[in-house]
Each structure stands twice: as structure tokens, then as C-alpha cells.
Amino acid sequence: MTSAIVVGAGVFGASVAHRLTCEGWDVLLVDREEPAHPRAESAGETRLIRFSHGGDGWYTRSARRALALWREIEQEAGRQLLVQAGVAWFATREDGWEAASERVLREEGIPVERLSPADAARLYPSLRTDDLSFVLLEPDAGVLRAREATRALVELALARGARLELGEAEPDAGRVRLNGRLLEADSVVWACGAWLGRLFPRLVELRVTQQDIFFFEAGPEWSTPPVPGFVDYDGAAYGLGALDGNGVKVAPDVDGPALDPDVRSRTHRPENERRARDYLRARFPALANAPLAASTVCHYSLTPDTGFIVAPHPAHPSVWLLGGGSGHGFKHGPALAGRVLELLEGRAEPDPRLASGPRAPGRGLRTAGI
Numbered sequence: 078m079t080s081a082i083v084v085g086a087g088v089f090g091a092s093v094a095h096r097l098t099c100e101g102w103d104v105l106l107v108d109r110e111e112p113a114h115p116r117a118e119s120a121g122e123t124r125l126i127r128f129s130h131g132g133d134g135w136y137t138r139s140a141r142r143a144l145a146l147w148r149e150i151e152q153e154a155g156r157q158l159l160v161q162a163g164v165a166w167f168a169t170r171e172d173g174w175e176a177a178s179e180r181v182l183r184e185e186g187i188p189v190e191r192l193s194p195a196d197a198a199r200l201y202p203s204l205r206t207d208d209l210s211f212v213l214l215e216p217d218a219g220v221l222r223a224r225e226a227t228r229a230l231v232e233l234a235l236a237r238g239a240r241l242e243l244g245e246a247e248p249d250a251g252r253v254r255l256n257g258r259l260l261e262a263d264s265v266v267w268a269c270g271a272w273l274g275r276l277f278p279r280l281v282e283l284r285v286t287q288q289d290i291f292f293f294e295a296g297p298e299w300s301t302p303p304v305p306g307f308v309d310y311d312g313a314a315y316g317l318g319a320l321d322g323n324g325v326k327v328a329p330d331v332d333g334p335a336l337d338p339d340v341r342s343r344t345h346r347p348e349n350e351r352r353a354r355d356y357l358r359a360r361f362p363a364l365a366n367a368p369l370a371a372s373t374v375c376h377y378s379l380t381p382d383t384g385f386i387v388a389p390h391p392a393h394p395s396v397w398l399l400g401g402g403s404g405h406g407f408k409h410g411p412a413l414a415g416r417v418l419e420l421l422e423g424r425a426e427p428d429p430r431l432a433s434g435p436r437a438p439g440r441g442l443r444t445a446g447i
């Protein structure tokens with residue numbers, strides 16, 4: 078039986094462990110803490126799943142493939158992990174990210190609607206539209222229950238025979254040092270989120286930044302579904318309506334300051350709360366004075382071009398690096414796992430765009446165009 082050690086039980090590592098066990102691999106999954114622990118990037122309540130990636134066809138297709146895989150995972154898990162409420166992109170110009178996305182979505186045959194601002198106003202209980210050129214609605218997009226989905230992937234992998242061991246792993250050439258032992262496998266995948274740069278400092282360049290999310294109290298008319306998720310790419314903000322008893326979610330998507338991912342106590346920055354409130358006032362006027370219900374602090378692990386890392390270790394061909402989620406990786410987890418499987422089995426060549434090593438800064442693939 079082919080064997081693998083997967084270090085990191087966030088959405089990337091959990092997806093790989095699940096996929097490999099589905100294909101009959103013998104898998105040891107390792108994490109320093111329980112999967113989707115509070116400081117893991119995959120631990121949030123919700124993450125958007127959308128297919129729009131501007132003019133980038135590769136990421137568009139990956140997200141679309143991931144949708145089908147998430148549906149299969151839901152079926153296997155027997156619970157709803159994906160809420161297909163749609164995602165609306167508020168376009169403030171005719172020739173921006175949204176127009177490029179629309180072109181690629183249509184080429185790929187992915188459902189998309191171009192709405193006039195007046196028609197889009199019907200999607201939300203209150204929406205300011207006088208600054209909008211149009212609204213791009215992705216009806217198949219929506220929200221993933223992130224923490225629950227990550228844990229479900231781990232549970233499914235374990236049910237298929239994977240083993241989970243808690244402990245801090247260290248690379249030792251092609252092997253894994255863990256809890257006083259030196260472990261070997263046919264393949265080793267390091268999927269360590271924000272910690273990947275520390276483990277492989279000469280190969281992985283990550284900026285780890287603090288990102289704050291806010292939940293505001295709102296009436297039942299703001300429930301998602303039917304209220305779709307939303308993205309203001311040029312305004313660097315995104316969110317969704319109230320889901321699972323949480324309030325309306327608003328996340329300013331500007332790069333935050335550097336954050337040590339090991340810091341345990343985290344409080345949101347007052348300037349970000351102001352940003353979130355200003356955004357609500359400007360875009361959803363009925364929520365201008367909505368009380369803050371809760372906030373959470375998370376971190377991005379950003380590559381210079383916001384593209385992922387899916388790469389072999391240059392000195393150890395059986396060792397793979399997987400990470401650089403860059404604030405938009407969650408939805409892609411199962412699709413990336415499929416890609417990793419092909420690479421481990423030698424059925425695909427590594428993509429130079431996803432290589433380790435230095436990268437030129439690039440335009441944001443996440444929900445912030447600034």
C-alpha cells in the first residue's frame with residue numbers, strides 16, 4: 078500500500094488526507110493541535126465559495142471543480158457544509174475585475190447573471206446602488222461552513238483508515254521528526270498554513286497578516302439564504318447575511334499588519350471596526366447603526382502574488398509543499414487535493430506558477446483589488 082504523511086490538518090492537509098484515503102493510500106495525518114483549532118486559518122465559521130477570479134481561468138476552473146467535490150464530501154459526511162445562496166459582486170466600473178470574471182465564467186459555461194443596479198437592489202433588504210455600474214451574480218456560489226467542513230474531512234479520512242497523531246512535526250531531509258521518532262513514507266506533504274514559511278524558510282516566502290471579521294445584529298430579513306454573499310472587489314470588502322445565528326458578516330479585506338500565528342490572545346483593531354461600519358453605512362444603509370454582535374481575528378498566509386504553493390521540495394522529490402492560501406484558499410481545498418494526488422502518482426507535472434521560491438508581486442486573487 079502506498080503511504081503518505083500529511084502534516085497539517087487545516088483544509089489543505091485534511092483534503093489531501095481524505096483524497097488519498099479514498100484512493101486506498103495508507104495515511105498518517107499530523108497536527109500540533111486538534112484539527113481546525115482556533116488559530117488555524119481554516120477555523121472560521123464561514124468562507125465564501127465563488128468562481129470569479131478576474132481573467133484567471135485556472136483558479137476559476139479549480140473553484141468550479143471544488144464545488145462538485147464539496148457536494149460529494151457533503152454526501153459522504155451526511156450533513157450540509159455548503160450553503161448555495163449565491164454571491165454578488167458590486168462592480169463600480171465597466172472594465173474591472175467583474176467584467177473580466179464574467180468573460181471567463183461565460184467561456185467556462187459557469188452560470189452568471191449581469192444585473193442592473195436596480196435589479197440587484199432586490200437581492201438585499203437595503204442596498205445603495207448609485208455608485209454601481211452593474212452587479213455580477215454567481216447563483217451557484219455561496220458559503221462553506223469552514224470549521225465544520227475541515228473537521229468533516231478529517232473524520233471522513235479517519236473513517237477510511239487514516240491515523241491522526243498530535244505533535245509538532247519537523248522536517249528532517251525527506252523524513253518527518255515527530256514526538257521523538259523519525260518517520261518515513263512514500264510521500265510527505267507539508268500543509269502547514271502560516272507556519273510553512275518557518276519550516277522551509279529558504280523555499281517559502283509568506284507574509285502572515287492579521288485580518289478582522291465583524292458580525293452585526295440584523296433582523297430576519299438579512300438571513301443567508303436567501304440574502305447572497307457579496308464582494309466589493311475595488312472597495313476591498315466582502316461578507317454575507319446572517320447564517321447559523323451569527324449576525325451579518327462584514328470583512329474589510331485590506332492587508333492587515335504582520336501577525337505571529339502563535340499569538341493566542343487576539344483582539345480586533347478599532348480602525349477595522351470603523352472600516353466595517355463605514356462599509357455597512359455606505360453599502361447597506363439600513364444597517365448603518367446595527368450593533369456589533371461579535372468579531373473574530375484570523376490571519377492570512379500571503380504569497381507575493383496571492384497564488385498557492387503546490388510544489389516538490391527541490392532536494393527531496395518525495396516531499397511536497399502545499400500552502401500559501403493567501404486569503405482565498407479554503408474553497409479550493411478538495412480540488413487542490415486532487416491535483417496533489419496526480420502529482421504524487423506522477424500523473425501530472427508541477428505547475429511553475431505554483432512553484433516554491435521567490436515570486437514577483439501580483440494582483441490580488443482574493444476579494445480585494447487594492
Ligand SMILES: Cc1cc2nc3c(=O)[nH]c(=O)nc-3n(C[C@H](O)[C@H](O)[C@H](O)COP(=O)(O)OP(=O)(O)OC[C@H]3O[C@@H](n4cnc5c(N)ncnc54)[C@H](O)[C@@H]3O)c2cc1C
Nearest residue numbers: 085087088089109118119125246270375402405406407408
Ligand atoms: C479572515 C479570513 C477570511 C477568509 N475568507 C476566505 C473565503 O471567503 N473563501 C476562501 O476560499 N478562503 C478564505 N480564506 C482563506 C482560507 O481560510 C485559507 O486559505 C485556508 O483555510 C488555509 O488552510 P491551510 O490548511 O493552509 O491552513 P491552516 O488551516 O492554518 O492549517 C495548517 C495546520 O498546520 C498545522 N501545523 C503547522 N505547523 C505544524 C507542525 N510543525 N507540525 C504539525 N502541525 C503543524 C497547524 O496547527 C494548522 O492546523 C480566508 C482566510 C481568513 C483568515
